Amino acid sequence: MILSKLSQKAQKRLIIFSFTIVPIVLLLMFSYYPLVKMVQYSLTDWNGISPSSNYLGFANYEKVFSNPNYFGVFKTSLYYFLSSFPQLGLALLFATILSFKVKFANFWKGILFFPYLLNGVAIGFMFLYFYKTGGTLDSLLHLFGIHHLPLWLGNQSINNISLSFVSIWRYMGFNFLIFLGAIQSVDPEIYEAAEIDGANRWNQFRYIIIPAIRNILFLNIILSVSGSLSVFEVPYIMTGGANGTMTFVIQTVQTAFNYNQVGLASAMAVILLIIVVLVSAAQFILTQDRSDAKKKAGA
Template identity: 60%
Template structure:
């Protein structure tokens, strides 16, 4: 469970980026449809394909190291998937790139559901983009933000696909779900693995209950 902190931190960053891009692209911006497609496209790609692509991306002398050398930052090159101090950050960054599009679409849909008349009235009253975000957009999409946090935290606790394919849990990247799978199929302790799965389910339910208590599902009256 301790390694899940990297993915939970990455999930918070992912939600912040998704909210930022959704807010910016909800206004009239040049090429905004192109940017929407670029942000959402990774979510449409199969997780196995993404893991294989980033496996080569993080290889020593691979795409990332070559890009760093091109920028004059070759000294930052290291064992991205071999160093236990770095590997979980690399895997978490891969997850951010993959799932950013999901939260982006959720936020963008919620923002676009806010009546355009309210934005027009805010602009007439002299509200800038920051004021519109703080007093109009943010309260209007509060339930969606709460839902995104539930999905992000539960996903962070149950992360499996990307670390399993890219590292197999080696070099300190073994997550709770990988431990559960190994317990069942490598060590043949099916009962213990089942108990671990139930514990994970209870933790996710507890997180969901706490989130619903702390951030109640309140819908802002926009009429």
């Protein structure tokens, strides 16, 4: 009845507003409001239980920056960052192979991308049994006559490497899909012209594919930095952060819920957010600079 009395233009505006206001309210309620409260808590000594708290100013931030136990866990992120290079290398290799004519190409694409669709908690439990003593990995190595095996998750010298392999297996499909889309966006006539000129697959990869996906490759490296800083699910499920596998996010969660220091944990979360934002901003600026340089070179 109300809509019938409005003009067509007013009806259109009302419908757009009605469909827009709900997601905006949800976004403000579940994203931005908690962010504001987190910043507020980071300036207090709230324990997550008491109805009141004391204002501390930037004391929590000073504690995080001055105590090496908090920032020292970032060295664990290096394992995940370094593992991103073989991850990207394998993803690029499979994307290049499957961009050409291969039998059952869609089947192999599905196999490679499937791990990325799995829930992180499920992956953690899967590899927990994979790495346990007498588990799947040990059984496979026993078949090849290898019997003196380490504790894959208990030995501090290799446990982070073991966890990094889980990250490679999980995220390689995502990088593979991005690389595949970038490679397939190249004009097929370029490959045909290269074949006529006698270029083999390696030359096509080196002189056609790599220059075409340079920006995508650079973007994935930057994303690997922010991803390695925020690792949580897999190490939390598999080791709980024990034996040197503690990450900054796990430490933040334990500070909040195990030690009831929500104010300090909020400060840690704000610091991590700022680092990720800075990395994302650097990625945007560097990508823009590369795009602008490429346009100038083309001009």
